[in-house]
Amino acid sequence: MRTTHADDDTRTGGRARRWRRRLGLVATVAVVGAVAHIAGFQPAVSQLATVNAYKADADPGMDPSGGPWARIPGVAVPMTAQATTYPFGGDAIPAVDVRALHYNGQLFVRVEWPDSSVNDSTFGTTLFADAAAVQFPAATGSKVPALCMGQADTGVNIWQWRADTEAGVPQTLPEEDPDGVADHYPITDDLGYPARYVGNPFDSTGAAQNLVAEGFGTLTATPEHPVNAAGVHDGNRWAVVFSRAFPSPGEGQPNLTEGTKTDIAVAAWNGQHQDRNGQKSVSQFVSLDIGDEPVPPDRTPWIVILLVGGLFVGVIASVVVWRITP
Amino acid sequence: MAKVYNWQLGREMEYPYAGGDRERQFAAVFNINRCIACQTCTMACKSTWTHYPGQELMFWNNVETKPYGGYPRSWDAKLLEMQETLDPGGQNWAGTGQADVRSPYGRFDGKTIFETANGTSERVTGYLPDDDEWKAPNNGEDHGTKMGPDGAKLPVHQGWFFYLQRICNHCSYPACLAACPRNAIYKRKEDGIVLIDQERCRGYRKCVAACPYKKSMYRPTTRTSEKCIACYPRIEGQDPISDGVPMETRCMASCIGKIRMQGLVQVEADATWTHDPRNPIYYMVHVEKVALPLYPQFGTQPNIYYIPPRWAPREYLRQMFGPGVDAAIEKYANPSRELLALLQLFRATREVIFAFDVIPGPVAQTLNVGGRSRTIYDDTVVGYDAKGREVARVKVVEPVVTRPGSINSI
Amino acid sequence: MAEFHVTFHPGGPAAAAPSAKELEAEDPYELVGLTFEVPPDHDVDLLMARTFVEEYALMGYSRPALRKLFETPFYAGTHDILVRRGPAYVDSVLDEVFGAEVPGDEAGEASAGAAPADEGTSRG
Ligand code: SF4
């Protein structure tokens, strides 16, 4: 799922593949929509809402459009503009749909939200990326930390996905800009990329970052990369799956297991609106319950049969009505 | 918001952080009158720091032709307009300059870029230029207008203009630092150099939008912002040829027009300068007041000081350098013996000069400048490095060598 | 001092006419300038000429050396003023700075005068 520079022969090849995937998804989403409607969303009322992590019987993988996601209910979590600390802003995303699964000691969280524009390049001073993040208290069962970034004694762990880092790192101006020309780069070793040289997490391919924070301005990426993330855009919406193995990978990161009850908050950024950092849409904390309830079996064929059957009956009925009407 | 003292404005002002801990400040004097826009400084910087992929549009040092050019395009006019909109009719100076170091230009009564910002979504008034605006570093310099049967023609300038040499001002109250929500930008107490921590930077570009001089720039290949680093290894005296004493930056040391002199000044806790008239930068800024800060009204207390061009319309210069312009030009056009000698010390050595002395010499010639009699003395000026060792000794009268026409071929 | 000979070869050897290209107004690299009205009493040539002359005179340049700066086309700034305003104008500027009667020394030969008694400045 991870679209990196290395696995694309060319950027355009990668883009074409992604588009095919997006088109395929439009069909899936129609069904997801129908099923979600039948299942009914659970409206989130701040802390009262609970996201249940269902137990999957097969590896759901990192594809947000994959089978099991369609069979579990989404929790609609309302979002507001971040207005606690500088820089305020970001109110482009009214709500996100949150779902969760676990399989074989691995938690999967899926976040979906409306966004009609894909902003997956930051190759330009005014370009900002679409992004999403989920946030957990550093220790499960601890007092819920202040919503934004935790506080000095109770930290938070944040998993962030960014559309631009998933798309890869562009290397030079000419590579990114068809009109760009460079005569010669005399030296291209890492010393010329100070951020890379000192291990800045943004100067790397990879869609996900694992961050810990204990208050504003303390957000720090962990040197290890225990979190995976992958996003797909269907033309109107982003859907992103995050995953991590249950055991805590280190300090400031929650230890999870079946039976864990903790909290989860969501943030999302719309690159089109130049959202970044505090300029984002944020949710309150909602409960996350990693339970043993299995993912409901795949009823899609039945629903399709029902829909097609209903349509068939309807058509027949219309024809009959039309025939017998003078 | 804390209250800090800005001596260039002659008053306290709002700033997100309290001042405090500081010892020395990186500073320089640029003599605009002598710049020929050869861009040697620009290339010295580029070939040292910014020739890597992703830095194609970056010029930490640039020289732009005023009033036409700007890098990025119209950076100053845009910000001046924003400030005027947010503080209508208020961007004014009051009072007169005082002899002390706390208000040499009077008092600025308008709002700074920190004071016009709303404090919630922005801490600093500014804007984010798009990439096209960075693509023409010296628009308005001599350039061909039109290809025709006779080739391209250059415009012959008949109007006045001047070149403005710009690097990061390593401001005493940096806007970039104030705007960074990550605390990724810091100002060093030992030399006042402002740096972006490349490990903490997450490419939010708040500093790019906030810097009034547009000297923090975004690099798309690392997704971080980068800026002029004041060639800090040289300032630290790490270069083997400098023998452990601070050495001038690449852009300063390469200046063939001899317009630049760089120094380190001692500063107090409130960022005013410690009295030190033997320091050439202190002498030009506070004793002679011949060198002025660039757009001091923005409020960052910038540390590159300019000797304004004597031929440009004063109204324009007063907006750019504040109310000290007329006195500065008068001082420059009719320099004291010491200032005249000191001007010869520009680019006489690559070591940072911490002190200078003038040894009186004989009369060189007598002029009658604008009806006023002027005697030029062939004084000798001596510069000393951080360890007090003599590093330069030059005379006021420039030695002239005239080559015969027959071998004058380039 | 040797005579300074300058010969121009405008255009160089005959070549095929280069193609013509008109300005494109929407070209983002075209000059997007700021213009300022020059005040009516602002004699640009005079200010520039005075600046050049005084900058060099303060470093000990002699009047003949300075006049060369105007005569030599390699010094575009000063030479343009000579072309635009004529030699008499240049001489009047030189007169203003050096005084009409002062005969020029050879370049660089500063006359060794008496050490100053009362012209010193004080620092601090
Ligand atoms: S000039 Fe700009 S980048 Fe440099 S210290 Fe000042 S605000 Fe920061």
Ligand code: SF4
């Ligand atoms: S001080 Fe150094 S880094 Fe800064 S502009 Fe000059 S050469 Fe470049």
